[in-house]
Amino acid sequence: MSGKVLTVTSGKGGVGKTTTVANVGAALAATGSRVVCIDVDLGLRNLDVVMGLENRIVYDLVHVIEGQCRLRQAMIKDKRMPELYLIPAAQTRDKTAVSPSDMVRLAEELKPDFDWIVLDSPAGIERGFRNALAPADQVLVITNPEVSAVRDADRIIGLVEAERKGPAQLVINRVRPDMIERGDMLSVDDILDILAVDLIGKIPEDESIIIGSNRGSPVALDPDSSAGQAFRNIARRLNGEEVDFVQPQVKTSFFSRLGRLMGRGA
Amino acid sequence: MSSFLNRVTRSRSSQASGSVAKDRLKLVLIHDRTDIPPAIMEELRDELMGVIARYVDFVREDVEVHITRESRSSRLVAEVPLRNQPRTRSRR
Ligand SMILES: Nc1ncnc2c1ncn2[C@@H]1O[C@H](COP(=O)(O)OP(=O)(O)O)[C@@H](O)[C@H]1O
Numbered sequence: 001m002s003g004k005v006l007t008v009t010s011g012k013g014g015v016g017k018t019t020t021v022a023n024v025g026a027a028l029a030a031t032g033s034r035v036v037c038i039d040v041d042l043g044l045r046n047l048d049v050v051m052g053l054e055n056r057i058v059y060d061l062v063h064v065i066e067g068q069c070r071l072r073q074a075m076i077k078d079k080r081m082p083e084l085y086l087i088p089a090a091q092t093r094d095k096t097a098v099s100p101s102d103m104v105r106l107a108e109e110l111k112p113d114f115d116w117i118v119l120d121s122p123a124g125i126e127r128g129f130r131n132a133l134a135p136a137d138q139v140l141v142i143t144n145p146e147v148s149a150v151r152d153a154d155r156i157i158g159l160v161e162a163e164r165k166g167p168a169q170l171v172i173n174r175v176r177p178d179m180i181e182r183g184d185m186l187s188v189d190d191i192l193d194i195l196a197v198d199l200i201g202k203i204p205e206d207e208s209i210i211i212g213s214n215r216g217s218p219v220a221l222d223p224d225s226s227a228g229q230a231f232r233n234i235a236r237r238l239n240g241e242e243v244d245f246v247q248p249q250v251k252t253s254f255f256s257r258l259g260r261l262m263g264r265g266a
Numbered sequence: 267m268s269s270f271l272n273r274v275t276r277s278r279s280s281q282a283s284g285s286v287a288k289d290r291l292k293l294v295l296i297h298d299r300t301d302i303p304p305a306i307m308e309e310l311r312d313e314l315m316g317v318i319a320r321y322v323d324f325v326r327e328d329v330e331v332h333i334t335r336e337s338r339s340s341r342l343v344a345e346v347p348l349r350n351q352p353r354t355r356s357r358r
């Protein structure tokens with residue numbers, strides 16, 4: 001039994017990588033998988049607060065790599081879940097403290113004990129991205145329906161292929177069905193057409209995500225959140241289930257309630 | 267209501283911003299995906315013309331070398347308009 005390394009990355013910053021790692025990690029753990037999330041964004045520690053585990057950090061990724069603590073000591077358990085852990089990033093060190101081969105070694109050490117090792121990559125194409133890509137078995141590229149974010153996603157998808165880690169799968173985050181409806185936003189089909197990749201998730205713009213990260217409680221655990229549903233669907237697809245993508249519905253209160261009742265829509 | 271008006275006025279005057287975005291993306295990606303700098307492209311064009319000139323006669327100014335893409339694969343396309351020599355000769 002050997003775990004899979006899932007790297008979550010993007011070209012542009014701020015598109016929703018950390019949000020995706022926290023939520024997909026929680027959704028996978030909720031289905032009974034053993035999950036460890038690792039914040040590879042050295043110097044910009046973030047995943048800890050989104051997961052709500054910031055108060056319990058003693059050791060971090062660099063301590064593990066440099067042998068200053070045992071692996072288990074740096075793993076913070078999320079007590080809300082049966083088997084969900086976080087290895088936080090170092091806040092005071094930069095990306096050169098870790099190398100791609102360090103990450104490969106760490107992943108190999110974790111694989112026997114976990115089903116999923118989910119890596120939160122920094123944006124861009126530098127060392128931090130290479131660190132997160134090196135051990136990847138599967139890569140999710142996050143983008144938003146905007147020209148600059150899609151352009152940068154194209155670049156990253158090319159790099160993932162060049163490193164023989166492809167094909168990357170796409171998550172389109174912050175989708176606004178109402179704007180698509182009136183023609184003021186790139187549609188999901190437009191983006192897939194341009195990038196020529198497979199879609200694995202389509203997350204609506206949803207204020208519950210901000211509320212969830214305020215509280216340190218991922219929306220994937222909230223049965224009423226449409227974004228939470230979309231993240232749970234990603235987790236199911238990762239587990240090999242076929243889950244339909246339903247056409248985005250414009251949010252009137254009636255349709256959103258209907259969509260929720262039927263438990264789908266993203 | 268305002269979005270209805272927007273749609274009406276737009277259909278007359280200009281495109282919706284979503285499809286403007288799509289068109290702009292397609293164009294910008296054509297350039298992004300071909301990592302050949304213009305200077306190298308010029309050099310390639312010149313060398314290519316040198317080789318072709320040894321075999322056929324063509325209109326130098328109209329030679330075009332560019333990159334096209336389909337899905338995620340790109341191809342280098344050279345267009346070399348040939349001079350219609352045989353016929354001009356036979357007319358003489
Ligand atoms: N679908 C969404 N709806 C609303 N806000 C979102 C959504 N996705 C992300 N955000 C917000 O956008 C910001 C950036 O997200 P984050 O996951 O930190 O991006 P990244 O890790 O790619 O830099 C955060 O404040 C987050 O709460």
Ligand SMILES: [Mg+2]
Pocket residue numbers: 017018019041046120
């Ligand atoms: Mg982040």
